[in-house]
Amino acid sequence: MTPASWPCPLPDGDISQEYALAFDGGREHRLLIIPALFDEGNRLRRLTVEVMRRLDASGIDSVVPDLPGCNESLQQLERQNVPGWFEATAAAARHFGATHVLGIRGGCLFTPQGLPTWHYVPAKAASILRQMIRARILASREAGREEVRERLSEMAPTSGIELAGYRLGADFYRHFEPMVPDPAATVIAQEAIGGSGLWLRAEPDEDSSQADALAAVLARGMTS
Amino acid sequence: MSNDTDLLLRRILTDVLGLKPGQAEGFDADTGLFGHLPELDSMAVAGLLTELEDRLDIVIEDDEIDGEMLETFGGLLTFAEAKRAGA
Numbered sequence: 001m002t003p004a005s006w007p008c009p010l011p012d013g014d015i016s017q018e019y020a021l022a023f024d025g026g027r028e029h030r031l032l033i034i035p036a037l038f039d040e041g042n043r044l045r046r047l048t049v050e051v052m053r054r055l056d057a058s059g060i061d062s063v064v065p066d067l068p069g070c071n072e073s074l075q076q077l078e079r080q081n082v083p084g085w086f087e088a089t090a091a092a093a094r095h096f097g098a099t100h101v102l103g104i105r106g107g108c109l110f111t112p113q114g115l116p117t118w119h120y121v122p123a124k125a126a127s128i129l130r131q132m133i134r135a136r137i138l139a140s141r142e143a144g145r146e147e148v149r150e151r152l153s154e155m156a157p158t159s160g161i162e163l164a165g166y167r168l169g170a171d172f173y174r175h176f177e178p179m180v181p182d183p184a185a186t187v188i189a190q191e192a193i194g195g196s197g198l199w200l201r202a203e204p205d206e207d208s209s210q211a212d213a214l215a216a217v218l219a220r221g222m223t224s
Numbered sequence: 225m226s227n228d229t230d231l232l233l234r235r236i237l238t239d240v241l242g243l244k245p246g247q248a249e250g251f252d253a254d255t256g257l258f259g260h261l262p263e264l265d266s267m268a269v270a271g272l273l274t275e276l277e278d279r280l281d282i283v284i285e286d287d288e289i290d291g292e293m294l295e296t297f298g299g300l301l302t303f304a305e306a307k308r309a310g311a
């Protein structure tokens with residue numbers, strides 16, 4: 001496992017060097033992983049990396065890049081937009097020479113076109129936002145401020161919104177909110193992996209049997 | 225319906241809190257939930273409520289959420305049963 005960087009196109013036309021975690025042995029089968037978004041990304045990071053370790057042991061390369069504005073990225077999240085993230089994932093696929101793609105939860109919304117693709121329990125953008133807005137309302141209430149969903153939902157597409165510590169720009173919110181995962185991808189349901197989804201956990205957790213099962217589905221699909 | 229809600233609620237709590245199999249079977253009406261478990265921040269509570277909605281097929285309005293319903297297992301069960309009866 002090595003840290004890598006890759007040239008990522010930005011909405012303003014510049015290129016930034018973004019971070020990626022890679023198992024890159026220059027091998028034939030190469031999986032690009034688009035990670036879960038926002039808070040779920042933290043909870044699923046461990047599972048993601050554990051799956052990559054298992055793929056590596058099966059002779060498969062894999063890479064999980066940062067989207068600009070996420071994880072280690074120095075870009076501001078609120079300046080990112082939806083077409084920009086699509087360009088970023090397409091650029092990452094080209095740079096790393098991906099042969100296959102895996103999207104995880106909200107990451108499924110941004111899997112690039114043109115490669116065999118799996119979606120692990122894909123999430124709609126509206127569901128992700130609904131939960132984050134609820135978290136904001138609960139946190140505000142604890143701090144003694146009453147906020148209502150309707151008002152926040154009206155405000156977000158015109159002036160942007162901060163949800164669970166993530167500052168989403170107005171343009172991003174408008175384009176992101178109606179997004180649904182591409183139905184052409186092969187869906188991996190939680191039932192195929194066993195146990196309950198680790199994104200549900202209150203605290204980031206790991207589960208070696210889930211990592212085994214997910215890696216096995218991918219390895220079979222990539223090498224058969 | 226009521227036994228079913230009880231069972232589903234224990235399963236949801238097992239998934240959200242990462243409990244060991246069988247651990248939630250020991251919960252009674254007075255078992256403390258939120259306020260007793262410091263790791264349950266607002267994002268975790270929001271996740272729990274979304275799971276309740278999906279698996280119990282109910283809709284929870286934001287203004288229905290209060291400390292009392294989340295304080296104990298019994299409080300949450302009473303709330304969930306009332307929602308399902310009214311749905």
